[in-house]
Amino acid sequence: MAEHEKITMAQAFNQALRDAMTADESVLMFGEDVGALGGVFRVTDGLTAEFGGARCFDTPLAESGIMGFAVGLAMNGMRPVVEMQFDAFAYPAFEQIVSHVAKMRNRTRGALSMPITIRIPYAGGIGGVEHHCDSSEAYYAHTPGLTVVAPATVADAYTLMREAIASPDPVVVLEPKKLYWSKDEVDLDEVQPGIGRAVVRREGTDATLIAYGTSVPIALEAADAAAAEGRSLQVVDVRSIVPFDDETVCAAVRSTGRAVVVAEAPGFASVSSEIVARVTERCFHHLAAPVRRVTGFDIPYPPPKLEHLHLPSVDRVLDAVDTLQWDDV
Amino acid sequence: MPSHDFLPSEQPVQLLDQDGRRVEDPKRAFPSDEDLLRAHEALVVGRRINEQAYALVRQGRLAVYPSSYGQEACEVAAALVLDDQDWLFPTYRDVVSIIGRGVDPVETLTLLKGDWHCGYDPTEHRVAPQTTPLATQLIHAVGVAHAATLRGEDTVVMAMCGDGATSEGDFHEALNFAAVFKAPVVFFVQNNEYAISVPLARQTVAPSLAHKAVGYGMPGERVDGNDVAALLSVLGDAVHAARSGAGPSLVEAHTYRMQAHTNADDATRYRQDDEVAAWQGRDPLLRSKAYLTGRELLTDERTAEIAAKAEAVATVMRDGLMQDVEPVPGDLFEHVHATPTPQLREQAAFLADELSREKVS
Incomplete structure (x- = not known):
């Protein structure tokens, strides 16, 4: 190469x-x-x-x-x-x-x-x-x-x-x-998937993290951290919010049966809520747990000294993954 | 250029008085007999279009009609001063201008009939879709004009709006962009005194709308909006200046909306009958007819010819609008994107299936 x-x-x-x-x-x-x-x-x-x-x-x-x-x-x-x-x-x-x-x-x-x-x-x-x-x-x-x-x-x-x-x-x-x-x-001449296509950035078998833009590196970092603890997380990069790639995202979620959506926008009436709705409608029988979200709070964007409290973090993603009903009680 | 050169004249330019007598104005060329005859014919046709559209609303064939009754001189002049390679940017009230530019009357009225939004191909006669969000189209006009300039094309853009639209932010942005890029645009404001119910005094306390041009560094002029001769002259000069590279200008026509905002409006709630009555004597058709008749240019034969042409347009409108064209449900999804998204294909299939089951049951 x-x-x-x-x-x-x-x-x-x-x-x-x-x-x-x-x-x-x-x-x-x-x-x-x-x-x-x-x-x-x-x-x-x-x-x-x-x-x-x-x-x-x-x-x-x-x-x-x-x-x-x-x-x-x-x-x-x-x-x-x-x-x-x-x-x-x-x-x-x-x-x-x-x-x-x-x-x-x-x-x-x-x-x-x-x-x-x-x-x-x-x-x-x-x-x-x-x-x-x-x-x-x-x-x-x-x-x-x-x-x-x-x-x-x-x-x-x-x-x-x-x-x-x-x-x-x-x-x-x-x-x-x-x-x-x-x-x-990067090789700019290398053909990447086009608009309308999501891609799996990291393979994993236990749960799927779905992210786009600024949240993708967070999701990848969380997957690294989870791997160290013995949990295998898959990461899907949405890339194209519209048109949305239901096929790739849903195939990924079906393969693991668990999903967390990560996005920094306020969660209410958001792209992340749309993704949860679509995944739930299409993959319900494959899901072992409700699809969770890690999003920004429903607040105006915070001042610089407080923004770290608002933004999705690796810890919050891992905490959300932990709640995906791993053990029957 | 010193700023006083941008100032409008003290009084609106008038070349024909209320009785159709010629007014001398050394700064303005008086239109030729031929141009005035052509304009008079367009006025008669325009009035007939307004009357026919009003009737079609009452017959339930049009959902709504914002009439330009009384403003026909502005409507016809805006179209007549343009060449084929020019563009017209109309508002919802400018049906007469659109038809004057050559667009099929039935296609023009598609929006108001409710079959689709824009019924004509804007590129065919270079007429932008009618725009209902006020002043938003003015900045589009500047973009079209600038694209023509970049390609070295000889194109002038007539950008129309009303007095209410001059309060919008996009009015300001459009005039400023046009001036900065020296775009060949004529901003043509029909000041008909009302924005639905709100009188001009609540829109501005500027000396006139034409004065606003000075602040952008472009000339402003005001003109009697019921005097088709003055409109042809002033708008013609503005188009000529834009075409010769002098940049944009603003023309304000003083006119009056003789009817309600639309058929759904009740103008008696906000204006007095005597105010309306005062404008009846200023009707643009009476004026051009009096002048042309006095000059013996408008013979009985010519009058009959013009009436027949107007009736022919009205017949096209009636015949076209009386036909029920079954709208195609699939069109709802067809043109949202060049290629429908998978989600829209799914939704189109859902609707098609639902409709097919309704037909069966």
Whole structure:
């Protein structure tokens, strides 16, 4: 196997944008501070220099305007990629996303499509102050017409971004801020499963941990810790929240008969509750215990000094696994 | 450019007074006889569309109709000043503009009939879907215009909204984006005095809506919205400026919504009859008819021809809307994504099965 340089997840996103812009002249990248600065997380670093200010550019500071501008550009043959600087700063764009981006194809019976990629740095664990750490995936996943992905690995960051940009439909790419600087040695040419596919990240036989985005490393770490204690945990990385891969997730759960969903968003009316419902509906007779969840509390995202109390931890995951009715009383 | 160059004129531009007499304005070109005849024909057709749609609501063939009765001069001028390669971004009240642009009347009314959301292919006549969330379409118009600029295409976008929409955040963002990117967009505000029941005084205390343009660094102009000659002239100049690279501008037309917001509204709860009566004498059709008749351009023969054309459009509307087209349940799932998700395929199959069992029983 050829040697590959270790790159960060941010670099993988950047490379995906660069390759997509090289491959297709209609791809435009815009938002706030994405030009000269290269984005506050440097994901668009160097793109303006390489492709010019007409292809990668800063806009006025107005998220609804950015999103609506993308709608118009897409109506007229462009393939916009927009950056919402932080999860909680994307809310002004919410009406444009829900009322137009998500509905345009359906509204026009396919006459107008919206090949728009909405990049949203999401979730916490970075010591960010208020409005910088929301997990807003449920809002988008609940909106018919949107595709929603949350990569957890460097290789997936590249693959899912390329697929998002190539998609004829709008895709929300939730970029896990906490993992931007995670590094991996990856062959970007290696074909990864596409949007709509979950993958088993770790084989295991006793219980299945189901996670996405920032929670995947927690689940893997928990599986390592459990292995040391003699318990074999399987880890499924959801990757694609919409479309959801019922087949892979349910096959995994059926193989172990026990499951815990791990996600840092508040648990009430969330993606994690949807996963529990789907798994329970489809795998009930294979389950030895109710499906458990480890999620954030139903609270506004905490200040940096308290966020560790809110976020799923390895211990909480292991504690949840311990409650999966291992022994008949 | 000094900011006073962006300021609208002291009074709304008027080229035909209430009695159809020509008003001299050295800054504005008076439309040709041919253009005014064409506009008058469109006015008569537009009025007939509004009347026919109103009747179709009463007959239960349209779910709802937000009428532009009394605002037809704005409606027809917005379409007439555009070329084929241009785009029109209408609101829900702009059915007459859409049909004026060449869209099939029955396809235009699909939304209000309730068969589907948008009944026409927006790319065919370059007419965006009608938008009901206010002002949201204005920023789309800027995106369409900017895409054309990037490709070096000669396209101008007419972005329409009403007075109420100027209070929305997207109105601000759209005008600001257009100005910053120097997009070839004409923002056309029909100030008809009311946003459903709320009068203009509750939307703004600005000297006029056209004055708002100054804050974005673009020219604003106001025009008598019931004077089709003035509208053709002012909107025509704005389109020409956008086409020649001068960037966006804002045009406010002073007009009046003669009927209720929609058939579901009761305008007597918030405005007085004498206010409405005062506007009846300012009807845009009376004005163009008086001018053209006075110039002996509107012969009996021509009047009959125009009436026949209007009746033909009304017949198309009646015939089309009287037909019951059975909606296809499968369409509910077909266009949510380019390729339906496994979950939507499951749900489509569920519905198909449920419907097939209903037919059997």
